[in-house]
Amino acid sequence: MLIEGGIAFEASEGTFYFTNAELISIDSQQKVPEKLREPLRKAVSLIAKETLNRLPVYTLKEGELKEDMAKMILRDVRIEDGRVALSIQLP
Amino acid sequence: MNSDEEYRQRKTEGLDRGAESLLKRTIYILLFLIVAAAICLGIVRATLKSGTTIRVTETQINKSLAKKFPVEKTHLKIIHTRLDQPRVQLHHDQDTMQIEATAQVSQYSNRLNLARSRSAPTKPVPRPRRC
Numbered sequence: 001m002l003i004e005g006g007i008a009f010e011a012s013e014g015t016f017y018f019t020n021a022e023l024i025s026i027d028s029q030q031k032v033p034e035k036l037r038e039p040l041r042k043a044v045s046l047i048a049k050e051t052l053n054r055l056p057v058y059t060l061k062e063g064e065l066k067e068d069m070a071k072m073i074l075r076d077v078r079i080e081d082g083r084v085a086l087s088i089q090l091p
Numbered sequence: 092m093n094s095d096e097e098y099r100q101r102k103t104e105g106l107d108r109g110a111e112s113l114l115k116r117t118i119y120i121l122l123f124l125i126v127a128a129a130i131c132l133g134i135v136r137a138t139l140k141s142g143t144t145i146r147v148t149e150t151q152i153n154k155s156l157a158k159k160f161p162v163e164k165t166h167l168k169i170i171h172t173r174l175d176q177p178r179v180q181l182h183h184d185q186d187t188m189q190i191e192a193t194a195q196v197s198q199y200s201n202r203l204n205l206a207r208s209r210s211a212p213t214k215p216v217p218r219p220r221r222c
Contacts, residue, residue: 004189016147018188026194044194047172051162052190057179058147058155070145079183082149089142 001026003048007057007084009077014060014067016077016084021052058084152179160192171197 005021023045032040060067069088076087161175173195180189 001194002189002191004187006186007188016152018190021190024189040196043170044196047164047166047170047196048174048194050166051164051172051174055159057188058152060145060147067145069139073139075142079181079186079188080146081183082181084147084152084181086145086147087142088145089139 001044001048003052005052007077007079009074009086011071011074014062014071015056016058018052018055018057021049023048149179149181152181153177156190169198 002024003021004024006019008017008019009015010017023041026041026044028040060070062068070086073088074086075089076085078085078087156177156179160177161173163171163173165171174192175195177190177192180191181187182189
């Protein structure tokens with residue numbers, strides 16, 4: 001199954017969370033009867049949302065100057081080419 | 092002034108000079124440390140003022156996520172799910188993240204021994220004897 005969502009950064013913990021999980025597709029190994037496909041999709045979608053919403057995906061390392069700074073003076077979180085970029089800047 | 096007094100005076104002067112040089116050395120070391128700390132702070136402040144970026148790669152996220160899986164849950168005591176083998180993909184054009192995972196869905200009732208939950212068989216009640 002493929003689930004899409006956003007990413008949120010909790011500065012106090014230095015943790016990235018997966019948010020707004022939405023089921024995109026299911027690729028079933030077993031043949032599911034036509035009339036069961038929609039209920040199954042709904043059930044899997046609910047389960048995926050419940051399981052993956054607010055799932056911590058990555059925590060910044062403790063004791064590294066830049067990463068500790070990010071917890072204090074984070075300006076922006078965005079997704080670049082295959083990377084999550086955290087911008088830190090003094091006000 | 093006799094030689095004994097001279098000797099004492101020289102000794103006191105020597106000690107004073109020694110203490111003075113030790114004090115000077117300590118002051119120089121302290122000054123050096125203060126200047127070094129100020130330079131370091133200045134560099135850090137200048138770097139942060141101009142802005143800096145921390146980048147976390149897909150591989151790092153995948154490694155971290157793999158430690159948290161498999162995730163098993165039972166919903167409403169009916170359905171048991173197991174999510175495993177997560178793979179993250181980051182899409183910068185939509186600012187989204189996709190997680191691909193294998194999901195196993197099974198009926199939780201299959202795991203329960205329903206026979207045990209039934210009431211225990213009662214002992215046969217002896218019929219009253221007719222006199």
